[in-house]
């Protein structure tokens with residue numbers, strides 16, 4: 312198992328490298344330039360700036376320099392659009408924010424989603440089931456960009472209970488709306504996946520055996536059905552978790568939380584190549600890491616899987 | 619009084635295509651120490667009869683009639699009430715040993731929980747009993763098998779584990795639903811021998827459900843032949859084999875492959891098992907395929923006739 316994990320991490324290195332090269336090529340190939348802002352610069356100045364950041368060199372040379380900088384000095388370069396700040400600094404500032412509200416939203420959507428899904432499945436076709444399915448369909452049609460304005464309308468403008476935006480070091484009042492807005496639709500998906508996989512597990516032969524053993528309802532659900540029913544949920548959660556902790560543009564924009572979701576979009580608009588690359592690499596790394604985590608959890612749940 | 623007494627049991631399923639009557643008016647008795655075989659083609663309602671008795675029917679099923687264990691009505695009890703019956707008084711094993719054990723849990727956990735729940739034993743105390751039970755169903759290396767996951771054992775081994783697990787609380791009745799159908803022929807014989815041994819050792823009653831009349835000959839005391847959800851004929855195994863009273867039983871016996879006869883052609887019953895959705899034309903369900911049917915056979919359902927230990931539902 313340990314050997315397997317190490318091997319997977321080793322394989323992750325070339326994957327990440329390929330991600331870096333392709334993203335770099337794609338973003339540089341996109342029309343526009345980092346230095347073509349509102350005011351047009353004289354050609355000499357432009358050439359000067361491009362030379363300073365190495366953008367005048369052949370593209371493969373640029374990629375190699377970039378990768379070399381990361382490997383030797385863990386240097387992700389300066390940001391083009393945020394003057395005097397490095398990509399590392401920006402990510403170090405923004406990532407903890409998205410990590411905080413993303414992780415909380417993740418915990419809540421898993422806890423609520425799994426509970427709703429399990430209840431709906433074990434009480435199939437009862438009013439519990441209809442209520443749970445109803446709630447999750449309701450939540451499904453409320454993605455974060457719909458939830459955010461509704462929450463602000465209700466809790467900030469009407470009731471005046473919560474601040475409409477800001478972060479303030481992640482104090483509770485500032486956390487509540489971003490977390491709710493981000494979690495609802497994920498919660499709904501998790502509830503749906505849990506319900507259908509639980510129903511499938513409850514129809515298997517080994518559940519019939521367990522019922523014939525007269526071991527009681529709780530034991531049946533918690534000792535026999537829950538673990539296998541979590542398999543599809545776990546594979547959904549891997550990429551979802553990464554998506555949630557690397558933040559949401561909508562949340563960052565709407566609530567001015569200052570997370571990296573917002574930086575990423577701004578960077579893309581401004582052709583801030585190093586910042587786009589930095590956040591892409593972070594997301595890529597997390598994706599590889601959590602795919603591995605999913606596989607490890609799979610092996611833990613299902614003893615037939617051996618690596 | 620019989621240990622288990624089933625009277626007028628009916629099981630209906632509501633499906634999108636209408637009501638399926640899987641079990642119709644089945645009555646059976648089971649005495650201690652007896653092996654009762656329920657034989658019938660696939661779809662004839664054997665499993666649903668057993669599931670109804672155990673309270674294991676699917677959600678879309680509705681049942682009526684009566685199932686009495688030791689004179690106490692158990693049909694229609696909820697899971698809580700049945701937990702005093704299941705495993706303690708009536709245990710059940712299933713057709714496919716490959717899927718009947720939980721693949722995500724160790725055999726040890728699946729076995730000990732039976733004793734933990736029903737006898738309040740600690741895991742440690744349960745462990746000794748479980749391993750002893752594995753040994754008594756002829757599992758070699760019982761200690762090692764006990765710690766394994768089901769996928770590490772063969773099909774025959776898993777069925778033995780199922781049997782051992784079902785015996786832990788010393789139930790009065792074991793219902794074995796096609797316990798050998800999914801196994802190799804050589805393993806089949808071993809499992810049947812094991813069931814006979816259990817009957818001897820614990821004096822328990824066994825309901826052996828099978829579609830294989832040949833399997834029944836060597837081990838059961840009585841046979842009930844089911845067709846289209848009904849018991850067509852029942853009686854002591856030997857008598858029923860020697861002189862079948864119902865044309866369906868007769869046809870089944872003829873279609874057995876006999877080792878001692880040189881038959882160049884296999885006998886088969888023409889036609890196919892009826893669709894259980896149609897409510898029945900009112901006549902004998904076997905009538906369309908019966909080689910000796912008369913006009914009267916399609917008029918009304920033949921009443922069950924009982925003579926001594928034998929009964930059959932045919933007007934002839």
Ligand SMILES: Nc1ncnc2c1ncn2[C@@H]1O[C@H](COP(=O)(O)OP(=O)(O)O)[C@@H](O)[C@H]1O
Nearest residue numbers: 631638640659660661662663664665666676894
């Ligand atoms: N959940 C269900 N819904 C509808 N019909 C069912 C269901 N389960 C079983 N049946 C029907 O009940 C009939 C008897 O099934 P069963 O008792 O399993 O037969 P067998 O004698 O092969 O064990 C079959 O025709 C089958 O199609």
Ligand SMILES: [Mg+2]
Nearest residue numbers: 664665795796
């Ligand atoms: Mg069956």
